[in-house]
Amino acid sequence: MLRTHHCNQLREENQKEHVVLCGWVFHRRDHGGIIFVDLRDHYGITQIVFDPEIAPQAHKLAERVRSEWVLKVTGFVRSRGKDLTNPNLDTGAIEIVAEKLEILNQSKTPPFEIGSEVQNENIRLEYRYLDLRREKMQKNLQLRHKMTKTIRDFFDQKDFLEIETPILIKGTPEGSREFLVPNRIHHGKFYVLPQSPQQLKQLLVLSGIDKYFQIARCFRDEDLRGDRQPEFTQFEIEMAFPEQDDILKIMEECFVNLTEKCAPQKKYKKFLKNGKIKKITWQEAMEKYGSDKPDIRFGLEFINISKEAKTSGFGIFEKSKHVFALSVPKNLGEFSRKDIEDLTSVAQSHGAGGLAWIRKGEDSGPVAKNSTPEFLSSLFEKTGANDGDIVFFGAGEFHKSVEPLGQVRLEIGKRIGLQNPDEFAYLWIIDFPLFEQKEDGSMGACHHPFTSPKAEDFALLKTEPLKVRSNAYDLVLNGSELGGGSVRIHDPKLQHEIFEILGMKEKEIQLKFGHLLKAFEYGVPPHGGIAMGLDRTVMLFADEPNIREVIAFPKNQSGQDLMLGAPSTMPEKEIEEQNIQILDIDEK
Numbered sequence: 089m090l091r092t093h094h095c096n097q098l099r100e101e102n103q104k105e106h107v108v109l110c111g112w113v114f115h116r117r118d119h120g121g122i123i124f125v126d127l128r129d130h131y132g133i134t135q136i137v138f139d140p141e142i143a144p145q146a147h148k149l150a151e152r153v154r155s156e157w158v159l160k161v162t163g164f165v166r167s168r169g170k171d172l173t174n175p176n177l178d179t180g181a182i183e184i185v186a187e188k189l190e191i192l193n194q195s196k197t198p199p200f201e202i203g204s205e206v207q208n209e210n211i212r213l214e215y216r217y218l219d220l221r222r223e224k225m226q227k228n229l230q231l232r233h234k235m236t237k238t239i240r241d242f243f244d245q246k247d248f249l250e251i252e253t254p255i256l257i258k259g260t261p262e263g264s265r266e267f268l269v270p271n272r273i274h275h276g277k278f279y280v281l282p283q284s285p286q287q288l289k290q291l292l293v294l295s296g297i298d299k300y301f302q303i304a305r306c307f308r309d310e311d312l313r314g315d316r317q318p319e320f321t322q323f324e325i326e327m328a329f330p331e332q333d334d335i336l337k338i339m340e341e342c343f344v345n346l347t348e349k350c351a352p353q354k355k356y357k358k359f360l361k362n363g364k365i366k367k368i369t370w371q372e373a374m375e376k377y378g379s380d381k382p383d384i385r386f387g388l389e390f391i392n393i394s395k396e397a398k399t400s401g402f403g404i405f406e407k408s409k410h411v412f413a414l415s416v417p418k419n420l421g422e423f424s425r426k427d428i429e430d431l432t433s434v435a436q437s438h439g440a441g442g443l444a445w446i447r448k449g450e451d452s453g454p455v456a457k458n459s460t461p462e463f464l465s466s467l468f469e470k471t472g473a474n475d476g477d478i479v480f481f482g483a484g485e486f487h488k489s490v491e492p493l494g495q496v497r498l499e500i501g502k503r504i505g506l507q508n509p510d511e512f513a514y515l516w517i518i519d520f521p522l523f524e525q526k527e528d529g530s531m532g533a534c535h536h537p538f539t540s541p542k543a544e545d546f547a548l549l550k551t552e553p554l555k556v557r558s559n560a561y562d563l564v565l566n567g568s569e570l571g572g573g574s575v576r577i578h579d580p581k582l583q584h585e586i587f588e589i590l591g592m593k594e595k596e597i598q599l600k601f602g603h604l605l606k607a608f609e610y611g612v613p614p615h616g617g618i619a620m621g622l623d624r625t626v627m628l629f630a631d632e633p634n635i636r637e638v639i640a641f642p643k644n645q646s647g648q649d650l651m652l653g654a655p656s657t658m659p660e661k662e663i664e665e666q667n668i669q670i671l672d673i674d675e676k
Contacts, residue, residue: 096132326617378494383567573618
């Protein structure tokens with residue numbers, strides 16, 4: 089090595105030792121003859137002193153150095169003394185008195201200061217190699233490494249076998265658009281990049297692998313947001329012969345272990361039930377919180393007033409199939425008319441026509457002026473509202489009555505500080521619907537078409553499929569879905585029936601899933617598993633606002649790599665070799 093120590097290693101006990109350090113110039117200060125340089129590397133910072141009386145040549149070179157120059161410094165360790173100790177640095181009690189300086193490389197003036205917060209994300213992503221030098225980003229990558237190692241070690245100890253699955257696979261729709269990869273040899277045919285190794289891990293269990301594990305790269309061509317990337321990483325398991333609780337138990341152990349080793353400062357035990365992660369059904373989550381990934385760090389649960397609303401005297405409520413109330417105590421915060429207007433905008437942006445409300449003790453607003461005294465009396469009794477408390481409402485079809493109100497609940501929690509950042513509130517959501525009805529009236533799978541229905545709902549498959557519940561489950565943390573899974577279908581006849589309910593004809597079934605049904609003819613065991621988003625999990629552990637902060641080289645919100653300039657045009661020769669013709673918009 090060019091160095092004897094790194095820049096966060098030396099302490100007072102190393103006084104008088106002759107050392108060699110290498111790193112980048114973080115700060116340079118000229119104090120009228122003596123020059124101080126803060127030298128930074130991956131591990132930390134050490135102060136270097138260039139004294140013209142001790143090393144005139146090194147001092148003369150130090151006059152030239154600027155931020156982000158790469159230096160090699162030879163010198164001896166000296167105590168700063170109690171009065172000059174820097175308590176903000178691990179090496180703050182010592183400094184290196186330079187005897188020799190070698191400039192290994194120079195740097196242009198960076199487009200932003202490495203030690204500052206950079207507001208322009210596009211600049212950060214364009215110069216990501218500089219952005220990653222910042223202390224926060226270094227710590228995020230260290231945390232990601234530690235979490236990945238902890239996860240891998242945990243499943244290794246539980247006898248899971250880590251197996252890689254291919255990146256170039258057959259297109260098999262699982263809910264999102266896929267990235268196509270043209271094939272040069274087989275004209276007109278394509279690979280796709282996997283959305284997940286879903287079918288491959290099922291086939292591995294069919295192959296006799298009892299416990300599978302992988303940290304897998306996945307790809308989805310979908311609209312981006314703060315917790316999405318077109319390429320992402322998930323850690324996943326698949327098990328032979330499990331019951332649902334076996335899968336939940338192993339993942340619960342994994343996350344308790346992960347929290348205690350990688351985020352010990354987070355308080356999570358208060359949200360457990362009998363020492364276990366609490367489980368609620370999808371139906372309960374939607375009716376209480378208006379979300380299938382509720383943040384349970386705070387209460388503000390909905391009250392179902394659908395029955396009372398039928399004779400309320402308020403027209404909108406009487407016409408609505410479902411009406412839910414959200415009561416916010418006055419002692420949690422006051423809500424002005426401007427606040428109510430803002431919350432109304434939140435509800436409307438998530439599909440509501442508006443946001444009805446009433447404040448107990450005030451004769452203002454449409455609900456108060458148009459409802460019967462009997463309804464108002466029963467409303468306040470059922471919600472437990474006191475004078476000054478405000479009640480918000482969601483009304484309409486089930487989803488439209490709860491989902492906008494769920495977003496209002498989250499906004500209220502955010503505004504009045506109910507989401508404690510020091511808490512981790514884990515929650516299992518179980519018993520999801522197996523199917524959902526799309527806007528065009530067709531049937532879709534809520535998770536994926538390999539999820540098994542609950543045995544007690546089999547009879548509903550032919551008569552009322554939208555009422556069928558699934559053996560599916562999601563793990564939620566602080567209002568974010570970490571991941572999910574299911575007990576899979578292992579009966580080939582049932583699997584074929586599910587494909588048919590989803591509107592697939594026999595030709596389409598064989599084209600898309602014939603390989604799976606063929607494999608199922610050779611003795612497939614009952615099996616199930618789960619997949620967790622690694623990027624999203626690290627993001628939450630690092631208290632970051634989006635997953636780009638915990639990925640070394642992410643894409644921006646438009647799916648572009650600003651550092652490398654991708655996606656980019658390709659030479660015509662290479663395009664022709666892939667049997668592709670690019671048409672302009674008019675030709676298309």
